[in-house]
Amino acid sequence: MPVEGGSSSGSASATRHPKQKRKAHSLSIRRTNSTEDRPQGVQRGDMLEGQDSKLPLPLRSNLLELFGQIEREFENLYIENIELRREIDSLNERLTGDGQTIEGGDPTKGALKTKASHSTSQLSQKLKTTYKASTSKIVSSFKATAGSRAVCQLLKEYVGHRDGIWDLSVTRTQPVVLGTASADHSALLWSIETGKCLLRYAGHAGSVNSIKFHPTEQMAITASGDQTAHIWRYMVQLPAPQPPPDVSAPCDDDPDLSDREEGEVDGEGPCEVPTVRVPTATLKSHQGVVIAADWLVGGRQVVTASWDRAANLYEVETSELVHTLTGHDQELTHCCTHPTQRLVVTSSRDTTFRLWDFRDPSIHSVNVFQGHTDTVTSAVFTVGDNVVSGSDDRTVKVWDLKNMRSPIATIRTDSAVNRISVSANQRIIALPHDNRQVRLFDMSGVRLARLPRSNRMGHRRMVCCTAWNEENQSCNLFTCGFDRQAIGWSINIPALLQEK
Structure with missing residues (x-):
């Protein structure tokens, strides 16, 4: 050195x-000027x-x-x-070996970076302090997880898609049903309690990449690889509830789901469900894959995000393009709207996410946030004044809308993070991973639980998305993945554990 x-x-x-x-x-x-190394007989x-x-x-x-x-x-x-x-x-x-590294383990940066005037003793003392702080954080995190009474139980599996499921969402109106968007060119609506398929939307000519429901009406918007977004109406009738299945029954580690017929649910054979093929409105101003779409507060406008590096704002009633939101350098990966304000956040492969403000009709401001080192796979609003972003750089960051110069919390994981979700009541972040795991964290970055995954339960391939449903006290979290199934979970995390 x-x-x-x-x-x-x-x-x-x-x-x-x-x-x-x-x-x-x-x-x-x-x-060498040392006298000990000088040859005998040779004087200065x-x-x-x-x-x-x-x-x-x-x-x-x-x-x-x-x-x-x-x-x-x-x-x-x-x-x-x-x-x-x-x-x-x-x-x-x-x-x-414990799963973390000292921030600043590189002698040239981080917590161990010192000025040349620091003595070796000062370096050693700072190293010891950093090491103690890091190990204390690790041990306390393990204690919170090991000593918790968090209950995470698999309740229902929703099987029927013939390809991977990219996205899922829960309706915000009665009756409350689950919607899934799949690469098999379809979107399905499910009964949460029985796991039965209720309706199939087959209007797209490409992969259905996202699904979101209208805040007050029985309408949904789906984004597709056919470069369009569709708005369509649905009417469903919930079946009578049935006893939950025996989730302890053995199953294969990686079953071949390709043998199932289209519409087959839980091995019961093809199901006869209504199919919607014609949308109420088609939004087709993009020049690339439409990867996500969402409703603005009030449901009169929608925003779409595309691989053409732009997001579009549309009027729902007329399907008119109102604004094209440009600025990202690479393909967009996700978009999300604030639950109570006219704010939009878009994520991109350019490692940034952007906050668009439409609260003042005459001023449309945008803020760019560079907090990640790889693709930002999703960024979502919370009920409060926070934005949570997830990335392929294996981190999740919590930001304060009032001061977004730096994150207020950073969660480091061992796998890329896909489309995250945050519960409104308990403010718990659900992280779906490429490595088939789903982890739960609080807003300060403390891990609360990991959903069980084994040969008998859980996802068998990449988990793509999570969605909370806090109106249902039993089945309050849903996950989906490329094993072609969605799963409903019962998550019970005591308030005492969250305070830790």
């Missing part, structure tokens, strides 16, 4: 001119013979002795820095 300057205690170099220090450094490379004057110098011999000898002292000091600093680096590597290995 190169060292510029070193300890100032008792060193001869501390009072020398900078030019002398540089010259000393060059001399130490060419020869002999070593200086033949050199073109006008300095008197005593002065030259004095300078050479001072240069030797400087060289020995640099040697000591070099050895101490090597030992310090070994200590840093050792601590990083120990923390990596």
Whole structure:
């Protein structure tokens, strides 16, 4: 490790001119001035013979002795820095085994970055302080998880799609049903209690990438790979509830679902359900895949996000394009609207997300936030003044709308994060991962639970999306993935655990 300057205690170099220090450094490379390493019979004057110098011999000898002292000091600093680096590597290995790394494990940045004037003892003390703080956080996080009484139980599986499920959503009007959007070009509506398919929308010519329901009417908007978004109406009648299935029954780790017929639900054979094929409105101003869509508060306008790097704002009644929201450098991945205000947040592969403000009709402001190092897969509003963003860089960040210069909490995970959701009442973040796991965190970044996953239950492939349904006290969280199924969960996290 190169060292510029070193300890100032008792060193001869501390009072020398900078030019002398540089010259000393060059001399130490060419020869060793220590008397112990000098060959026998060779005196100091002999070593200086033949050199073109006008300095008197005593002065030259004095300078050479001072240069030797400087060289020995640099040697000591070099050895101490090597030992310090070994200590840093050792601590990083120990923390990596626990699932975290010291922020600043790299000696050139983070919490271990120091000025050249800091002594080795100061470096060592700062390293110990950082290590203790990091390990304390790890241990406390493990204690909260291990000692919790969080209950996460699988209640219902919704099986019937013939390809992976990209997105799901819960209606905001009665009757409350679950909607799923799939790569099999269809969207299905399900009875939450019985798991039966109630209605199929088959109006798209491409993968259905998202589904969202109108806040007050029985309407849905779906975004598709056919470069359009469809608004369509539905009417469903809930069947009589049935006893929950035995989720403890054995099942294959990776079953082949391709043998199921279209519309088959829970192995009961093809189901006869109403099919809607014609939308109420078709929004087709995009030049690429429409990856997401959502309703603005009030339900009179919708926003769509596309791979053409733009988001569009439409009037629902006339299907008229009102605004084109441009500025992202790469494809959009998601869009979300605020539950009570005319705010929109769009996410992109360009590692940023943008906040669009439509509260003042005459002013449409936009703010760009650069908090991630990879694709931002989703950014969602909470009921309060927060935005939560998830990314392929394996982090989730919580932001304050009033001051979004830096996140107020950062969650680090071991897998890429897909479309997240935040519960309105308990403010719990549900993270779906590429590695088939689903984890729950609070808004301060403390892990509350991990949903059970084994050969008998849970997702068998990438989990794409989560959605909360707090109106239902039993089945209050839904997840979907590329194993072609959606799952309903019962999540019960005591308030005492969240306070930890």
